[in-house]
Amino acid sequence: MTEARLEAWLDETRSFAPSADFAKHANAQPSIYDEASKDPVAWWRTQADRLSWSTSPTKTLEWDLPFAKWFSDGTLNASYNCVDRHVEAGRGDKVAYHWVGDAEGETRTITYAQLQKFVAQAANALSELGVQSGDRVAVYMPMIPEAVITMLAIVRLGAMHSVVFGGFSADALSSRILDSDCQYVVTADGAFRRGAPSPLKPAVDEALQSCPGVKAVLVVRRTGGDVTWVEGRDHWWHDIVDRQADTHTCESFPAEHKMFIMYTSGTTAKPKGIFHTTGGYLTQVATTYNLVFDVKADSDILWTAADIGWITGHSYIVYGPLINGVTQVMYEGLPDSGGRDRWWKIIAQNKVTTLYTAPTTIRTLMKWGHELPGAHDLSSLRLLGSVGEPINPEAWMWYRQYVGGNRCPIVDTWWQTETGAIMVSPLPGITATKPGAAMRPLPGITVDVVDNEGKSVGNGEGGYLVISEPWPSMTRGIWGDPERFKETYWSRFPGKYFAGDGAKRDADGDLWLLGRIDDVMNISGHRLSTTEVEHALVGHPAVAEAAVVGASDETTGQAIVAFVTLKLSADEAEKDQSGVIEELRVHVSKVISPIAKPRQIILTPDLPKTRSGKIMRRLLRDVAEHRSLGDVTTLMDPTVVNMISGLMDEHQNDND
Ligand code: PRX
Numbered sequence: 001m002t003e004a005r006l007e008a009w010l011d012e013t014r015s016f017a018p019s020a021d022f023a024k025h026a027n028a029q030p031s032i033y034d035e036a037s038k039d040p041v042a043w044w045r046t047q048a049d050r051l052s053w054s055t056s057p058t059k060t061l062e063w064d065l066p067f068a069k070w071f072s073d074g075t076l077n078a079s080y081n082c083v084d085r086h087v088e089a090g091r092g093d094k095v096a097y098h099w100v101g102d103a104e105g106e107t108r109t110i111t112y113a114q115l116q117k118f119v120a121q122a123a124n125a126l127s128e129l130g131v132q133s134g135d136r137v138a139v140y141m142p143m144i145p146e147a148v149i150t151m152l153a154i155v156r157l158g159a160m161h162s163v164v165f166g167g168f169s170a171d172a173l174s175s176r177i178l179d180s181d182c183q184y185v186v187t188a189d190g191a192f193r194r195g196a197p198s199p200l201k202p203a204v205d206e207a208l209q210s211c212p213g214v215k216a217v218l219v220v221r222r223t224g225g226d227v228t229w230v231e232g233r234d235h236w237w238h239d240i241v242d243r244q245a246d247t248h249t250c251e252s253f254p255a256e257h258k259m260f261i262m263y264t265s266g267t268t269a270k271p272k273g274i275f276h277t278t279g280g281y282l283t284q285v286a287t288t289y290n291l292v293f294d295v296k297a298d299s300d301i302l303w304t305a306a307d308i309g310w311i312t313g314h315s316y317i318v319y320g321p322l323i324n325g326v327t328q329v330m331y332e333g334l335p336d337s338g339g340r341d342r343w344w345k346i347i348a349q350n351k352v353t354t355l356y357t358a359p360t361t362i363r364t365l366m367k368w369g370h371e372l373p374g375a376h377d378l379s380s381l382r383l384l385g386s387v388g389e390p391i392n393p394e395a396w397m398w399y400r401q402y403v404g405g406n407r408c409p410i411v412d413t414w415w416q417t418e419t420g421a422i423m424v425s426p427l428p429g430i431t432a433t434k435p436g437a438a439m440r441p442l443p444g445i446t447v448d449v450v451d452n453e454g455k456s457v458g459n460g461e462g463g464y465l466v467i468s469e470p471w472p473s474m475t476r477g478i479w480g481d482p483e484r485f486k487e488t489y490w491s492r493f494p495g496k497y498f499a500g501d502g503a504k505r506d507a508d509g510d511l512w513l514l515g516r517i518d519d520v521m522n523i524s525g526h527r528l529s530t531t532e533v534e535h536a537l538v539g540h541p542a543v544a545e546a547a548v549v550g551a552s553d554e555t556t557g558q559a560i561v562a563f564v565t566l567k568l569s570a571d572e573a574e575k576d577q578s579g580v581i582e583e584l585r586v587h588v589s590k591v592i593s594p595i596a597k598p599r600q601i602i603l604t605p606d607l608p609k610t611r612s613g614k615i616m617r618r619l620l621r622d623v624a625e626h627r628s629l630g631d632v633t634t635l636m637d638p639t640v641v642n643m644i645s646g647l648m649d650e651h652q653n654d655n656d
Contacts, residue, residue, distance in 0.1 A: 015432050015508075016400075019409050022383075022429025028291050028443075030430050036443030043444050044070070044472050047287040048279065050323065051076055052085045054252035057279065061470060066490040066497070067477070068470040070280035075252040078259060078278050079156030082322035083119055084250070086112045095327045098301070098350050099145050102192035102333035104342075110145055112325070115152075118145070120248035122153035125241040129216040131184055133158030133253070136261065138182040138214075140164045140173055140204060142191030143332040146220045146237065147308050148318055150186045155260070158253045160275070162261040165309025166191055166200055168593045172271075174207035176263050180273050180479050183215050190223035194337045197223035205230070255279025261479050262311055264417040265527045266488060267519045269535035273479030274417050280472030282319060284421040288442060289320030292411050293354050293383060294428045301380070302354040303329040303347070305361065310526075311417040312387055315473075316356060320421070335361060340368045344376035355403070356385035356413075358525035362395045363555050370402040378403060383428055385411045388525030389557045390513050396435035414438040414513050416499060417527075418489070420473030423447065424511055437512045445471055449503045449511070454493040462504035464517065467497040519617070521550030521558050526595050530617065533560060533598070536591040540584060542566050547607050547615045548598070551624035559599035561624040562588075563607055563644060577603060600624075602648055608641040610634050616641075623648050 036043040045060045048071055057074030086094065092113030099108040110118070131137060137154050139161050141147040147163075154161040164176050177185070185208070190199040201219060205228055208214050219227070220237040259278045263271040289295060293302060302321060306312035321328050329350050335343055343365065347355065365373070384404045386396070391412055400410055410433055414424040424447060426432070426439040433439065441447045446469040449457050457463045467474075474497070478485045492498040502514035516522060519530040530548040537546035545565045553559035564584065581601045589597040608616045611634065622629050623645050632638045 015434050016409070017432055018429050019407070020429075021407075022294060022409060024429075025296075026427070026429035027294050028427055028430060032291075032427070032430070032443045040444045040446065040469060044283065047444070048074070048283045048472075050286045050290070051081050051279070051282055053279075057255060063470050065495060066486055068280075068474055069256050070277075070470075070472045071255040071283070072279075074255040074279055076255065076279060076282075077156060077250045077252050078282060078319070079119060079123075079152045080250050080252075081282060082152055082319060083112060083116045086325045087116050091325060092116070094325065096322065097145060097148070097328055097330045100329060100331045100333075100346055100350070102337045103195060104338040104345075108145060115149070117246035118149045119152045119156060120246050121241050121244040122146075122149050123156045123248045123250075124244035125218070125237075126153055126157060126159070126184070128240065128244070129184060129218065129235070131157055131159050133251070134258075135159040135184065136162055136180045136182040137184040137186060138162050138164060138173070138177050140166060140168075140185060140187045140200060141220070141308075142166050142188055142200065142222060143307060143330065144188065144220065144222060145330070146188070148330070150218075151260075151308070151314075151318055152322075155278075156248065156250050158251060158257060160258050160260050162263070162273070163309055163314070164263070165307060165593070167309070167595060169590055170203040170206035171591050172593060173203060174210045176271070176273070177207060177211045177214065179263075179270075180261050181213060182211075183213055184218070185214055185216075186218045186220075188220040188222040189225065189227045192223060192332065192337075194334055197225065199223070199227075201227045208233075253278060256476070258476070260314065262314065262417050264311075265520060265529040265532055267529055267531060269529070269531045271529075271532070272481075272484070272488075274475045275477060275479050276420050276473065277476050280474070281420050282323060284471065284473035285315045285320035286323040287444075288422040288425075289316060289324055291427055291442070292413060292422050292425050293356070293385065295324050295326055295354075297325050300353045301327050301329060301351055303331070303350075303352045303356070305331060305343070305355065305357040306387075311415075311420070312356075312358075315421055335364060336368075341372040341376065344373045344378065347378055347381065348376045351380040353380055354383045354385070355381060356387065358388035359386055359391040359395050360389065360524040360556050362386070362391070362399050365403075366395060366398045367555065370398065373402045378405065381405070381408050383411065384408045385413055387413045387415070387422075389522045390515055391436055393435035400435075409433055412436070412438045414501075414511075418475040418499075419467070419471070420475065423467065423471070424513070434506075434510060437506070437510050439510050441511075445469075447511070448496070449505050450493060450496075454496070457505060459505050459509050460507050462502060462514065464493070465499045465501045465503040465511075465513065466493050467499065468495075515558075516550075521548075521560065523550070523558055523560060523595055524556040528560070528592070528596055532592060533562065533588060533596055536588045536596070537562060537564060537584060539591060540587045542568055542580060543584070545607055545615075547617060547620055549617050549621040549624050551599075551621065553599065560596065561620075562598040562601045563604055563620055564601055565604055565607060602644065604640075604644050604647055606637070606640045606643070608632075608644065609636050611636050620644070 057071035550558035
């Protein structure tokens, strides 16, 4: 985010007073901020009572920086908290999910009582396959109810799930399976995307060629058709799960029992296995879901339009909503499966009250025109949410006007895989909102914006976002690498968690998130590291060197621009530029995922380097965004960057 862009945002700043309708019935009162700040740790202990504990915790926080324990002497079962307790309380007939398939008209309705039976059967099946407490199970699935059932069954047994987004490649899947030593995989034969089957099982088969430790693969039949089968290793869900008893008595585990791993990109080529534990994570997802979305469990129909392959799906499709006992819409397809007004139909048909999505999707829907939402009855909506990247004021205002009918508050929620749950967000009915601002830390959360030296900045100033006090759903570390955990998050500003985001306090002291300040890119709300993509590129036999930057993009927030030098002679490369470029783009999507496919690849004979040989990405970012170049005096050969700039202009639209 450039300073000029930010100023433009701030100039446009408008403030919307808290909605009076919300204020009348809000779950929280304005006094909540003061109550929590008096003693945040004690406040979190009261929030933990949202859960059903087998042993109520007497301890709250034990803090051995940077390692936290929350509620450590309490015991509970995550799956019981999400499902069984609602059935036991007589709410078994309440709908947990209105599942909407990719194809119009394909729906499934699952009540809490049904979910309890499905989870019990899946837990019994996983036990039969050998899954035990402490094991890791990889989940590589489409957005079907079995994905949620699988996650709940895994944690019910005290095992950990490591959900890998179904869009990731076989290579990405195998490296994640290996890193956390998963012995089991749950998958499907395929997924549906805009009516067409898209296979998943072949990627699992390919991945497992390099994962000899995997003992069993459980496969849901979703798309039909032939699949390759490894006898003894592969099991159909309908063969093994459906015949199980539909009751399962669960064990309780300590609050700090490890619950799941979620891989995310950092600044190196190797994704980090961020892991979370049970009691603190569940407490904060339950609390934040309730307060930020002002949940009315009896009347709301909430839709988090995300994939369970990301942390948003974990926290706000699975755990937060189920603990709160709400009814949700879960959607399998793409925004334009069956037509560009599909989302609006889903909202109207299901009378959705709360929609939570990412700015990149809002911008896409915006491009398709406000006539589409205008043609449907969206009057059931009462609250809108945004997550995953900074939301630009244009998109915010469009969302407010054309989706929210100027009556729904918008909660812009800042958080990360590492934070586990929402950290910065307005509270509807209590906090004012501004187009593009995440406003203020939630009750019980202490964040700050600091300068290079770690000193708090004043109002109207920018700096780095840090979290100053431990919070219940904080990651307990990087799988297998405690040193990297300390180094990545806790060394830049001693004693404080460094999020990697730039932020600014406006004149009123409200928070604006400005995007990553490290080598992490945010492509359509998906996190990718520049090094990860560079690593994939140099893995191609024709590539000598690669430098990757995230350049601003109107729809996807950022897009990948790669500068590549080839091992081929200039003549050879010249002959078939577009062929090489396309091959490299396909190569990256195969190694990582189609999400990582560069928007543009510029073939260049050289890259701009400092005299010590470091590639100057800052300059390449300027080039990619067609800005005038900053200081080039430290370059080994200043002419290189001008040459690249020329190439960029020449090929500006070649790769689109
Ligand atoms: O840069 C921030 C951006 O997304 C990053 C976290 O990505 P991930 O771990 O994949 O989690 C995304 C979903 C929680 C952050 O470091 N980000 C997330 N939400 C916002 C945001 N940037 C600005 N505003 C937000 N509301």
